[in-house]
Amino acid sequence: MTLLFSTATHPQLRSASVGRSLGYRAAEELGRQGGRSAPVLAWGMQIWVTFIAGFVLFRGVSRHTFGLVQSKLFPFYFYTLLGCTFLNLAIFASYHPRELLSAWDTVQIVSFFIGLILAASNASWLSQVTTKTMFKMQEIEREHGLGDEVGLSARREAYQLLKEKDAKYQSLRQKFFKFHGLSSLCNLAGVFCTGVNLACLALQLDSL
Template sequence: MPMEGVPTSLVKIGHLLFLSTAWGMQVWVTLAGFLLIRGVSRHTFGLVQSILFPFYFYAVLSCSFLNLALYAMYHPRELLSTGETLQISLFFLCMVLAAVNARWFSPTTSRTMLRMQEIEKEHGLGMEVGLQARREEYQRLREKDAKYRAVRQKFYRYHGLSSLCNLVCVLATGFNLCCAALHLRAL
């Protein structure tokens, strides 16, 4: 049941808490990958991400759902301005993209990555640190092993879709955080 009027202080705190939690997780998890890949082996990096990402996507999904619910409760559809419609749409979009990531893209990416890593281990690859190490050997493996090439293509396709969904969520949450900040009366 939509509620018109001013939300209570508890609702405002909850909304800001869920919004800032989602934003903080999104920024940290997105940027931490760039740091982590430089400090651990490729296979360790993949394992960490395969464990971290399901929790991350479900947490973003939960925060987005709670933000959407709280925001929609105090912004009845009949009274929405263009900016409020955009905010609700972005909360919904982030919720849907996080759900797609949590349910389909992340598990498929992880399963494919594990198959790819098995093939790499057979060829003595994957334990090097950083992206540039042994680049030529990976290139040769792609050229000579059709199975590896196919698994790698599937991995990068799903990884790319997952990354795109995550980027859109980061931007949507960032926009909603800016809107919330612009509507604060005082700090």
């Protein structure tokens, strides 16, 4: 004979079932809160590296020292940003099934995905080419006694003269500014994507 047990007629089983349900809901809510607060960490790092650290550093050290520091900082920055963005996307997607996505959820998940692509492009390609080209430029500049100046305006005429006389330097300079511009554009777009996510979170504060 098969005995059918019901949680309605067995208080201990019903209590265990409710406990498991509440535990699951608590874990789910914790995951949701983590997915909502995680973009703040990436945002703070992006704002500091993009708008503060570089400008302060450039005004305080020589050009070549600045380039060396940036060559060490940027790989760590971009790979950390890539990891944060992937984590944000994974957490958000795991608690927002595709069939239940609202308009705000769709905007957020698309922003996370675009930010992931931009961070990956910078980490694996753009910043690496920019750094390699910069070091080649610095080799030529050192041969002409340049690179120890502090600030963008120092010895500007000497750099202009080198650019006009050395075709290789001119070519490297063009390549550097091309990839540096693309890298900066991707980074700024990534900042915008994170900002969009934070804006979406702010507009949904009443549901937190």
